[in-house]
Amino acid sequence: MMKNQLPEELMAGSSESPYGICTVVFSENKIYTLAFCEYEIFEKEYKNYFSGICLKTDNELSDKIIYSIFYEKREFEIELIGTEFQKNVWHELMKIPAGKTSTYKEIAININKPEAVRAVGNAVGANPVSFLVPCHRVLRSDGAMGGYRWGLAVKRLLLDVENIKL
DNA sequence: ATAAAGGCCACCC
DNA sequence: GGGTGGCCTTTAT
Numbered sequence: 001m002m003k004n005q006l007p008e009e010l011m012a013g014s015s016e017s018p019y020g021i022c023t024v025v026f027s028e029n030k031i032y033t034l035a036f037c038e039y040e041i042f043e044k045e046y047k048n049y050f051s052g053i054c055l056k057t058d059n060e061l062s063d064k065i066i067y068s069i070f071y072e073k074r075e076f077e078i079e080l081i082g083t084e085f086q087k088n089v090w091h092e093l094m095k096i097p098a099g100k101t102s103t104y105k106e107i108a109i110n111i112n113k114p115e116a117v118r119a120v121g122n123a124v125g126a127n128p129v130s131f132l133v134p135c136h137r138v139l140r141s142d143g144a145m146g147g148y149r150w151g152l153a154v155k156r157l158l159l160d161v162e163n164i165k166l
Numbered sequence: 167a168t169a170a171a172g173g174c175c176a177c178c179c
Numbered sequence: 180g181g182g183t184g185g186c187c188t189t190t191a192t
Contacts, residue, residue: 048190085188104174108187117174119187125173126189140174147173155173169192178183 006081012055013062014039017070018161019131019154024062024069025055030079033128034069036150049081049128069132078129085111089123096137099162103141125149131158139166
């Protein structure tokens with residue numbers, strides 16, 4: 001994992017979303033992480049990802065940002081930190097419009113590594129900005145739902161809200 | 167350096 | 180439906 005471009009200090013906090021409690025990490029103008037779990041869990045899962053970075057918890061600001069994202073649908077800039085391969089995959093995810101789906105295989109083809117389907121699965125799973133980088137829109141080639149970092153119930157709900165039938 | 171583990175896929179039965 | 184081998188990247192020994 002690459003962690004060079006990270007600033008020295010970021011803000012973080014948890015709040016309720018329509019899909020359950022979630023945690024954000026953000027700076028003045030960018031989102032670094034959006035995870036569907038409470039802060040304590042997040043801290044453990046991402047302690048490596050943010051190692052050496054001071055995360056200042058600010059729940060009031062986090063509330064506002066999470067509200068903005070899910071209810072006001074405000075657009076935020078996103079800062080994606082990862083390997084080149086991962087960023088390629090994540091950029092592909094952002095091309096999938098709401099209400100549409102893709103497959104792990106299709107993404108592998110689009111990034112010009114048609115054999116790397118399994119690696120794509122890993123990269124999709126490592127997406128640090130859930131929801132805004134719509135990793136939930138990726139299904140298996142056979143139509144099955146595949147997995148979801150934060151539990152299949154959340155993935156199902158996200159798809160359902162976008163009117164995506166399985 | 168090497169091994170092991172994946173949010174998979176294609177193929178077989 | 181279920182099992183198996185192959186593929187490629189990342190992470191952990």
